[in-house]
Amino acid sequence: MKKSTLGDRAANGLMRLIVEHGYEAGDKLPNEYELSAQLGVSRNTVREALRVLASRNIVNIRQGAGTFMSQKKGVSDDPLGFSLMDDRRKLVQDLMQIRVIIEPQIAALAAQNATTRDISILDGLCNELEMLVHTRQDFTQKDMEFHAQLAACSQNMVMSNLIPVICEGITVFSSMVMEQEFEQTVKSHREIFEAVRSRRAADAQQAMLFHLLYNRNRFNEKKEL
């Protein structure tokens, strides 16, 4: 199965080309004809290579429009094999345990390392989250975006890719509704954001720790997922 085909080898060549050129999420790649010339392989092999990179979420092939760098930045679907873990309740608890370990440190790093632009994006997300809460709408997606942006603020490239995987795992495998937690959600995120904005790393860390432990305790009190 793992024998290296012409397409696999061309995929490696294409990866080098992508990394050397510094293509970023959303950028359009050269067309098949140009790639074929640059890689010195047939257009059929280029297509095979593109399919390999598409399956790894590195590129995104849009029929008729061309090939673009994927917004998923090469992070595979279900990268850590959650779907094979059959004890869903334990999976969610384990994911929460990881968040309790990692995210307070991320909040501290974010307070220390965030750029002005990072903070302005986090500001926007915090406001949007509050708006959703005040109008009693589902804020799950915006919540995840806030935590993902905080990871981006830390300037740790791996954290940026890892945190969305952890957060998404929790929402996918726990359908427990976060009902009645509107006010606490607003308060926690606002506290974390203000600490990051004013560069209070220790406060950011503690605010995140409180936020996560509060949610973990609520989860543990519930019987159902």
Added chain:
Amino acid sequence: MKKSTLGDRAANGLMRLIVEHGYEAGDKLPNEYELSAQLGVSRNTVREALRVLASRNIVNIRQGAGTFMSQKKGVSDDPLGFSLMDDRRKLVQDLMQIRVIIEPQIAALAAQNATTRDISILDGLCNELEMLVHTRQDFTQKDMEFHAQLAACSQNMVMSNLIPVICEGITVFSSMVMEQEFEQTVKSHREIFEAVRSRRAADAQQAMLFHLLYNRNRFNEKKEL
């Protein structure tokens, strides 16, 4: 690209079958004929589904021998998109930063949660690592196995899958030889192991923290990767 094909749908059905049956790494799956009957799809579609799951490292197709549950437990190759990160030195530093954050906590959880069998496996790895060091052989692989087993000792399923990804990333992208660090390596791992064995969680945590910071400082002092 992401339109759901017959093969994708059969792959989902096959996943449910695998999770419900509780197949584990190394287990042999029913043959194509049986799967075709159980899933109610053609053998061609079964083959397509198996290829999808093979590309996600869930199964392993051995020509002539059959299909087996992969030892990689559904963790994709390069799951977090390291190959797209072109600043290799920063990638290694970021990976090390994550280890410093996560692994001391893992060591503490391992001391608290490891089963007798877990500890006996860790014991074996610690001894093998020492043997390699004493005979001045490359101990990189055994080192990674020790840290992976420690993650398994924590009983956190996600940590078990995540730690090998982080450790492997460092060895793949940093070719810095760990020369002259033979004695320190033995001492650190022995200290961590003894703390885990005697259930001293706080000591295990501190021993791991020292081990990682020591290695990080050595890395930072070097100019080359």
